[in-house]
Amino acid sequence: MKQLKAKPLVCLPSDKGGEFCVINQQQYSQLASQHLEDATIYKRVNHMTATTIEKKINAVWTEICKRNKYPANIQRSYSSTNTSLPKFYHLIKTHKEGPELKIRPIVSNVNGPTSKIAWLLSLLLKPLLQTVPAHLENSLTLMQRLESTDISNRQKHCYPCSLDVASLYTSIPPDEAISNAREILQRQDLQPYGLAITDIVSLLEVVLHNTYFRFEDRIFLQVGGLPMGSSVSGILAILFMDTLERRAILSSPSIGLYARYVDDIFTLVENKEAAEELQATMNSQHGRIKFELEHPDEHNTLRLLDFAVTLDRNAALQFDFYKKKARRDIFVNAKSALPWTAKMNIIKNEKQRIRERCKGNNSQMATHLQNFGTILRRNGYAQQTIDKCDTPLRRRNQPNDGKDMLFFQMPFISDRLNQKIRRIFQQEGLNTIVYSKNQNLRQTLNRKPNDSTTCTLTACPVSDPKLCHRMNVVYQIQCTACQKRYIGSTIRQLHQRVKEHLTSDKSSVKRHLPTCSTTAGIAIKILSHDNDEKNLRLREAILIMDLNPELNAKEEQQAFLSLVQPVKLH
Numbered sequence: 001m002k003q004l005k006a007k008p009l010v011c012l013p014s015d016k017g018g019e020f021c022v023i024n025q026q027q028y029s030q031l032a033s034q035h036l037e038d039a040t041i042y043k044r045v046n047h048m049t050a051t052t053i054e055k056k057i058n059a060v061w062t063e064i065c066k067r068n069k070y071p072a073n074i075q076r077s078y079s080s081t082n083t084s085l086p087k088f089y090h091l092i093k094t095h096k097e098g099p100e101l102k103i104r105p106i107v108s109n110v111n112g113p114t115s116k117i118a119w120l121l122s123l124l125l126k127p128l129l130q131t132v133p134a135h136l137e138n139s140l141t142l143m144q145r146l147e148s149t150d151i152s153n154r155q156k157h158c159y160p161c162s163l164d165v166a167s168l169y170t171s172i173p174p175d176e177a178i179s180n181a182r183e184i185l186q187r188q189d190l191q192p193y194g195l196a197i198t199d200i201v202s203l204l205e206v207v208l209h210n211t212y213f214r215f216e217d218r219i220f221l222q223v224g225g226l227p228m229g230s231s232v233s234g235i236l237a238i239l240f241m242d243t244l245e246r247r248a249i250l251s252s253p254s255i256g257l258y259a260r261y262v263d264d265i266f267t268l269v270e271n272k273e274a275a276e277e278l279q280a281t282m283n284s285q286h287g288r289i290k291f292e293l294e295h296p297d298e299h300n301t302l303r304l305l306d307f308a309v310t311l312d313r314n315a316a317l318q319f320d321f322y323k324k325k326a327r328r329d330i331f332v333n334a335k336s337a338l339p340w341t342a343k344m345n346i347i348k349n350e351k352q353r354i355r356e357r358c359k360g361n362n363s364q365m366a367t368h369l370q371n372f373g374t375i376l377r378r379n380g381y382a383q384q385t386i387d388k389c390d391t392p393l394r395r396r397n398q399p400n401d402g403k404d405m406l407f408f409q410m411p412f413i414s415d416r417l418n419q420k421i422r423r424i425f426q427q428e429g430l431n432t433i434v435y436s437k438n439q440n441l442r443q444t445l446n447r448k449p450n451d452s453t454t455c456t457l458t459a460c461p462v463s464d465p466k467l468c469h470r471m472n473v474v475y476q477i478q479c480t481a482c483q484k485r486y487i488g489s490t491i492r493q494l495h496q497r498v499k500e501h502l503t504s505d506k507s508s509v510k511r512h513l514p515t516c517s518t519t520a521g522i523a524i525k526i527l528s529h530d531n532d533e534k535n536l537r538l539r540e541a542i543l544i545m546d547l548n549p550e551l552n553a554k555e556e557q558q559a560f561l562s563l564v565q566p567v568k569l570h
Helices: 002-006 025-036 050-068 072-077 115-131 139-148 151-156 174-188 197-208 233-250 272-283 340-357 362-378 383-388 415-427 441-446 494-503 508-516 533-547 554-567
Strands: 009-013 020-024 042-045 087-092 103-108 159-165 212-215 218-222 257-261 264-269 291-294 301-304 307-311 317-321 406-409 432-435 473-479 485-490 522-529
Touching: 002 441, 009 025, 009 087, 009 441, 020 025, 020 087, 025 087, 025 103, 050 072, 050 197, 115 174, 115 197, 115 233, 139 257, 139 307, 139 317, 139 340, 159 272, 159 301, 159 307, 174 197, 174 233, 233 257, 233 272, 264 272, 264 301, 272 291, 317 340, 317 362, 340 362, 340 383, 362 383, 415 432, 473 494, 473 508, 473 533, 485 494, 485 533, 494 508, 494 522, 522 533
Parallel strands: 087 212, 406 432
Antiparallel strands: 009 020, 042 218, 087 103, 159 264, 159 291, 212 218, 257 264, 301 307, 307 317, 473 485, 473 522
């Protein structure tokens, strides 16, 4: 494994297909660089830090909190602190034919400066989706809408077709998306959670205009389109499409049914000519957004999402399960390190999905279930196990009995060990769910060894270069003169966080050193490590409670103690 990790390879799943892709690092970088050369979407910048973006976002958020007289804990909850620049990566579209590789660009906004406010905006704007008549939550909703259409309507509009938007997110200008959201809020006269429309617009502007990200050693600003990794982008795209299609439908011929799942549109029209006329009308609504049209086959069958629908000569509906070519016959292996109940639930879910999409089509249902059984046997499942999964999946209600629910995470070793641990919790009367979060092969291979012993940070305060690039750690800063300590945690590179302690006037470390000794310096030590941010904060809280560091502010210690005390076991 170490030899594989040392090779210049990138391992990643394919786009949509879920295949295990391995690509040379140089070719991977070239594909990304070619995509980032599009000046209409990306602009390279010489320098930008997460701290600079944090200040912009926090300034807007603080002003809104003051104006609305929000309590301090609300302001702190959505303030951006200790973040890092989002990272750009891409997936290979293995289902696209041709000699040239095509990619799906993604910007990971996990712990990005805009992630908290973007999540808050998605919560504020989500109620607006109820005002979008074409919006679909899933494919089953579309099947229900088709069944509820009047038979006379289907007889007149007997031609099913679909429209698909090419590169929806990157085609929507941010300013137009913001303006569109403001108009909808004003039209609906909504102030979600009491927040004024002007406040929501201000938050949207600071989020969408600060979509900086890093790829390797370069920094970019996304100037065109909505950011792919932001939680608010999906809602803004749905709202933008709603405004566009309302204008198009008003000027188009009669439509029997119009429904949309994000950028996949299903519609019933009278004939092929009406479908092409609708496409032309939709393409004329916006200069950047273009639609591709898909016609039904010779049996008047259209395949969309995960089902196929056929309208016969009598306008009767027939449904069938559909699996896109891009979705390979891949399934979790029976011997993989995953709890057996999880594997069984995945099988039950897929079987249930097949049955729901084959409504009234028993012969096709049997064929699809048989094909799925072949895939399962190929992955090591016995026929007896497959047959046991025929019962529908039921959501089990966990007994609460007025007690707090606790979650205990551990690496998966065996089902037998998990059962023993659950039994221990039950015997002790603890309402606990045991769950596993293992690292897969792809994640392991992509975790490259950090052989760098050089640091390029200007005035780096960390004396040991091997510690400079450490991330997701609980650290200790100790005064070399009086031995007083400060304990903190960071998910960024350690030397960046330590430097902030020495330069920020709010830092207790910076305030202490001049008052201690003229020769006072600092010594850095890593106390703990955890890739899960919540667990990392908990580790920090436990260490603060146990070691009682002198330089941590008392308010800070009390805040961390509140994290530990509710779950402390006596």
